[in-house]
Amino acid sequence: MTAAGVTERLTGLVGALRAHGLRIGTGETVDAAQAMEALGFADRELLREGLAATLLHGTGQRPLFDPVFDLYFPRGVGAPQGEPTNREDLRDRLAAALAANDRALMGQLAAEAVDGFGGYGNSPTSDGWSSHQTLEWLRPQTLLARVRTSVRAEGGGRSGFTDRLLDDEIRQRIEGFRRQVALEARRRVAERRGRDELARRAIAPTADRVDFLFAGRAQLAELRRAVQPLARKLATRLAARRRRASRGTIDLRRTLRGSLSTGGVPMRPVLRRRRPVRPELVLLCDVSGSVSGFSDFTMLLVQALHDQFSKVRVFAFVNRLDEVTPLLVHGTADPEGLGTRIRDEATLTGWHGSSDYGVALGEFAERYGDAVGPRTTVFVLGDARTNMSDPNLPAVRQIAQRARRVYWLNPEQRSQWGTGDSAAPDYAELVEMHECRNAQQLSALVGRLLPI
C-alpha cells in the first residue's frame, strides 16, 4: 500500500465508525496514524489492537470496530488459491479443524467455502456472496457428533469431569466458524460493491442501540447480560444525584472538626447531611407479545436496582393485571425464563389474549390503589396500543393524582404514537410520556427520572 492509500484507508475507517455514532476527533486519527507508523503492517492483529487503542473510548464500541476493521484492512484480496473442492471433502477437513480447534485453518476453510458455494447471480450488477447460502450448503452444525467422537478418540477414551463441557465447547467453535464465514462473505462483497457503503449499511449496531421491538433472541440475551453492570452504573449515578441534592444548613460540629487542619480557621463549611428517604417505586408492565422484550429487560433492571428503594412493586398486565413482585425476586436466578414464568403463573388474560390498557389500568386503580401514595413514583411500560377499546383515562387520572410522579415509557418511535389503535397522545396529556426505544435511551431515562 502507498502512503496516500494508507491514509485514505484510515480516514475511510474513521468515517465509517463516525457514521455508526462513535465520536472520534482528528486528534485520535492522528494518534492512530502514529500507531500505524510505530507498528508497521507486518502483523494484522497488532494493527487491529493498535487502532482500537487509539480510536476507541469504551468497551461497548469494540463489537462495532472489529467488523469495520475487517472491511478496511481485509485478511487478503480476491479468491483463495487452490482447487475448487467438493462438499464432502470440505466437511471432512472442517471436522478435523473443529476437533483440533485450529482457528487459522477454520478461517481458510471459511474462505474456500464462500468461494465454492456462496456465490449467487451471474450478472455483474446483481451477483454477490452469501454467508447464509454457504452455511445452508455446508451445515456445520451437523458435524457436532462427528467432532465429539474424534475428540474423545484422541483423548484416549479417558472421560473426566470436563467431558460434559465438550458439547458446548464444540458448539462455540462451530459458532465461531459461522462468524468467520459471514466475515469472509462480507469481505468478498466489499471488493465488488465498495467498502464505504457496506461499512455503513451491513454492520449491525451494538445491542444497546437495537430497538427493543425488533431485537432478536441473541440480542435480548446480550441485553440481559448487561443488566448487572448497567444497574451498578445507574446506582452510582443515583448516589451522585443524591449527594448533590444535599444542600442545607451548616453542620457546625463537622465544620469545626475539619478546621483543625487549617489552624482553627473554618475554611471549608460542611453541610448537614439530609436523612435519606428511600422512595417507593411501582412498575406497571405490559407483557403482551409485542412489547415483552422491553418489559422483561426493564423489570430485570429495576429489580437489580431494588436496594436503592424502600419498596419496589411490579405489576404485569395483558388485559388483566396481577402483582408479580415475588416472581421477579426469584426470577433473577433465571433471567431467561422470567417472561415465560410471568405469563404462566400470573393471571394476565381474561377472555381474549390481546392487550387492553383500559381494563388493566382500571383494575389496578381499583384493586391495588393503596400501593400508590405520595412517596410513590409510578412507571408505566407499554406501547399504549389498546386494540380499539376504551383507554380508561379516568383511571390514569386517579393514579396520577395519588402518586408523586407518573412516567410512561413507550418503546415505539415517537412518530408512530397515535397511529392506528395507539392511545399514546391521550395518555401523554395526563402523564409524562417518553420514547424509550433501546437500552441506551432506557438507561439515560432511568438515570434521570428515577426518584432520589
Add this chain to the structure above:
Amino acid sequence: MFRSVDEVAARLAETGYLASPAVATTVFLADRLGKPLLVEGPAGVGKTELAKAVAEVAGARLIRLQCYEGVDESRALYEWNHAKQLLRISAGRDESWDETRTDIFSEEFLLPRPLLTAIRGDDPKVLLIDETDKADVEVEGLLLEILSDFQVTVPELGTITAARRPFVVLTSNASRELSEALRRRCLFLHIGFPDEELERRIVRLKVPGLGEALAESVVRVVGALREMELRKVPSVAETIDWARTLLALGADTLDETVVRDTLGVLLKHQDDILRAAAKLDLDAV
C-alpha cells in the same frame, strides 16, 4: 523504553505478567506515543498488576493514587502545610509581611501528593491512578492538565512541568462513565478474560505445583461458567484461587465431589452456585 511489541511481551513475562497481544501492543504504543493508558475491564483480570509489572520492567518507581469517593485536590495533587506555615509566621516576628509571604509559599511548605510527586524529579516513574471511576467528576478535571501536558499549576508557585514524563496508567471498573475529555487524552485498553491457552499459562505460572491435565480442566470449567448467565462470572483471580484450593486439597483430577465442594471459591452468589451446579449436572449442593 521498548523496541518492539514482542519485546514488551517478553519483558513483562519475565516479571511474571503474561500479556495478551492486545495488552502488549497497547503498552508499546503508550510508551511510544507518550500517552496515558486507560485500562478497563472486569475485576480481577490484572489491571493494577499491569502497572506494577510495567514499573518493574522499566526499573521505575511506582506512585499510586487510589481514588475513592471524596478524594480531592489536597489528597491527589498537593497541600500547603498549614501548621508549619503558622509556626514559620510566629517564629519570625520581626520580619516584614512581604518577606514572610514569599517565604511561606515556597517549596519547603508544600506537601506533594501522588500527582505532583509523579511530575517532579528526573528518575523514571510509573503513575498508577487506580479505580478512577470511584472518584467524583470534579477530580477528572484535575487530571486533565496532568494527562495532556504533564504539568501542574500551583497558583502561588507557578506551573511545574515534568522534566521526565511518567508512564501513566489509569484503571477503571466502569461503575461510572468517565468523561469524554478524559478518555480522549488516553489510549484505551480493555482487558477481558484471557483465551483458554493464555489462561492455562497463567495458571501454570502462578500455581506451579498443579499438573498439566488438571490445569487444563480447571480452565475449561471456568470457561464454561463464563458462558452462563450468572450475576458475577469468575475472573482470572478466582481461577488462580481455585487452582490453589485444588492443590491444597491434593486433588489430581476433577470430579463431581471436588467441584461441588469448591464451587464457592469461584462463584460468590448462592443463586449463581445453584445455577452453575444445575448446568454442570452436579447433584444438589
